[in-house]
Amino acid sequence: MMNTxxxxxxxxxxxxxxxxxxxxxxxFAESVxxxxxxxxxxxxxxxxxxxxxxxxxxxxxxxxPHVVLHAFRKGSPRARVRxxxxxxxxxxxxxxxxxxxxxxxxxxxxxxxxxxxxxxAVIVNNLDSVRLAxxxxxxxxxxxxxQGLRYAWLAGVPLAVTPSGVVTCTxxxxxxxxxxxxxxxxxxxxxxxxxKELRASSWIDFIEGDSARxxxxxxxxxNDHAVMELRGSARVLDMSVATLSGASIRxxxxxxxxxxxxxxxxxxxxxxxxxxxxxxxxxxxxxQRFVAVPVHLAQGDTIHLALPEGVFWLKYVPKRAGLAxxxxxxxxxxxxxxxxxxxxxxxxxxxxxxxxVAGRGTSVTVAHGMFGARSLDGIIALERVEP
Amino acid sequence: xxxxxARPLLRISYMFYNITVMTTSIGSLELAALLTVxxxxxxxxxLAVRRDLLERxxxxxxxxxxxxxxxxxxxxxxxxxxxxxxxxxxxxxxRRHYILTxxxxxxxxxxxxxxxxxxxxxxxxxxxxx
Numbered sequence: 001m002m003n004t005x006x007x008x009x010x011x012x013x014x015x016x017x018x019x020x021x022x023x024x025x026x027x028f029a030e031s032v033x034x035x036x037x038x039x040x041x042x043x044x045x046x047x048x049x050x051x052x053x054x055x056x057x058x059x060x061x062x063x064x065p066h067v068v069l070h071a072f073r074k075g076s077p078r079a080r081v082r083x084x085x086x087x088x089x090x091x092x093x094x095x096x097x098x099x100x101x102x103x104x105x106x107x108x109x110x111x112x113x114x115x116x117x118x119x120x121a122v123i124v125n126n127l128d129s130v131r132l133a134x135x136x137x138x139x140x141x142x143x144x145x146x147q148g149l150r151y152a153w154l155a156g157v158p159l160a161v162t163p164s165g166v167v168t169c170t171x172x173x174x175x176x177x178x179x180x181x182x183x184x185x186x187x188x189x190x191x192x193x194x195x196k197e198l199r200a201s202s203w204i205d206f207i208e209g210d211s212a213r214x215x216x217x218x219x220x221x222x223n224d225h226a227v228m229e230l231r232g233s234a235r236v237l238d239m240s241v242a243t244l245s246g247a248s249i250r251x252x253x254x255x256x257x258x259x260x261x262x263x264x265x266x267x268x269x270x271x272x273x274x275x276x277x278x279x280x281x282x283x284x285x286x287x288q289r290f291v292a293v294p295v296h297l298a299q300g301d302t303i304h305l306a307l308p309e310g311v312f313w314l315k316y317v318p319k320r321a322g323l324a325x326x327x328x329x330x331x332x333x334x335x336x337x338x339x340x341x342x343x344x345x346x347x348x349x350x351x352x353x354x355x356x357v358a359g360r361g362t363s364v365t366v367a368h369g370m371f372g373a374r375s376l377d378g379i380i381a382l383e384r385v386e387p
Numbered sequence: 388x389x390x391x392x393a394r395p396l397l398r399i400s401y402m403f404y405n406i407t408v409m410t411t412s413i414g415s416l417e418l419a420a421l422l423t424v425x426x427x428x429x430x431x432x433x434l435a436v437r438r439d440l441l442e443r444x445x446x447x448x449x450x451x452x453x454x455x456x457x458x459x460x461x462x463x464x465x466x467x468x469x470x471x472x473x474x475x476x477x478x479x480x481x482r483r484h485y486i487l488t489x490x491x492x493x494x495x496x497x498x499x500x501x502x503x504x505x506x507x508x509x510x511x512x513x514x515x516x517x
Contacts, residue, residue: 013478027470027483028454034480035434035450041476063451070455 022083023075024067106138111179111186115231121189123231125264127196129168136181154178159190169194172222193229195219200261200268205317206251207275207292207379215247219263232263242272254290275381282306292381297326297368307362311385314364315353319377325352326376327367333359418498419444420456421465424485425495432482433457457485465491
């Protein structure tokens with residue numbers, strides 16, 4: 001039977017405390033550690049301290065499975081949980097080490113300019129200084145921190161480059177910049193194409209089901225000509241109304257959103273309206289804020305569309321750019337920002353619109369005369385202003 | 388109804404039978420440890436048992452293996468133990484001395500009888516190859 005001898009005031013060793021902590025009983029721990037200590041002392045005397053220590057370590061390793069099993073059998077539920085946690089922690093260590101080895105970063109092997117093309121060249125449309133961002137990779141393709149990158153102008157048009165990679169284009173043309181990180185070097189082509197202005201339509205009008213259209217903007221360079229090599233970004237604020245694909249915009253659902261375009265250090269915002277296709281403006285529901293009626297007018301045709309009461313924008317958008325607008329007249333108790341139908345307001349190009357405050361019984365008359373194009377196609381769009 | 392009640396009883400008795408067998412049956416290392424404790428008499432503690440087994444069987448068991456075996460035998464009631472006075476060579480720890488109980492002695496004899504029964508009729512092999 002278990003001897004219940006009185007505990008002596010002896011300080012337990014770490015090994016003994018550990019064995020007790022994982023669930024072995026105190027007498028078992030004392031016996032195991034006592035035997036090890038006794039044999040270690042004898043081996044140290046007979047074979048030296050090195051062999052004694054080697055024996056001790058091997059003995060601890062050999063005993064571990066037996067001690068763990070004993071602890072599981074004899075330990076309390078809490079001690080078993082502690083033991084399981086210890087085993088899990090020990091198992092996690094080699095796994096962590098393997099993962100760390102697998103994902104460790106090696107020395108830099110490649111330098112690639114951010115946003116560069118296949119020739120490692122970047123376009124700079126900025127008038128102000130801009131940082132030439134580089135990415136450093138090791139042989140395995142891991143991205144490195146990239147601290148310590150050094151930049152210098154090598155050839156081409158004059159270009160101000162600081163050692164930390166801040167570039168200022170002083171004239172348009174191509175330059176070559178050298179970048180180094182330790183022993184790794186790279187050459188980056190810098191195409192300076194400065195943009196001084198971004199001209200864009202104030203709004204883009206669609207009718208549901210329209211096909212994608214290029215974003216209506218032009219980047220103007222220092223020589224007042226359009227710049228064709230551009231680097232920038234565009235985003236649409238509400239993708240339920242329209243989506244972007246490269247530099248094209250496609251309508252998705254009726255509503256209003258905006259597109260923001262940034263090129264170099266210039267930006268532009270375009271309002272986007274996608275209109276619901278309707279046959280007339282009569283009987284509109286309150287939630288129908290963006291509606292449009294397609295119009296097709298042969299020579300001599302005239303159509304009348306009743307307008308709702310309230311405040312709204314009324315626009316005519318030709319189907320194809322370059323077509324002259326029809327004759328458009330507002331009839332009845334209606335006040336517009338111009339008295340000359342819709343023609344007074346031109347923005348963007350090819351579109352005609354007016355801000356209206358309409359009373360009851362108003363209408364718009366659209367007519368194509370006997371001259372000009374054989375027929376006119378477009379939409380009369382109505383955008384109700386929220387109260 | 389009667390048949391339904393009888394089945395659990397049969398199972399319970401079978402379970403007790405298993406427990407009885409488990410507590411009295413011993414493995415080969417347990418038997419070796421039991422014999423060593425009997426041989427060493429008053430000097431039977433873990434280290435001495437380990438060394439005796441190494442000397443007689445050539446197998447170097449770890450301290451952990453020896454003590455878990457001795458404790459199993461104690462749990463089965465085949466051994467009992469007492470702690471010695473603390474010893475400086477053990478870092479102030481006491482030795483744990485084991486002695487056979489009556490059940491332990493019976494278990495040894497039963498193991499001997501079983502071995503003899505198994506070896507019976509194998510006289511030629513017991514004498515070794517010609």
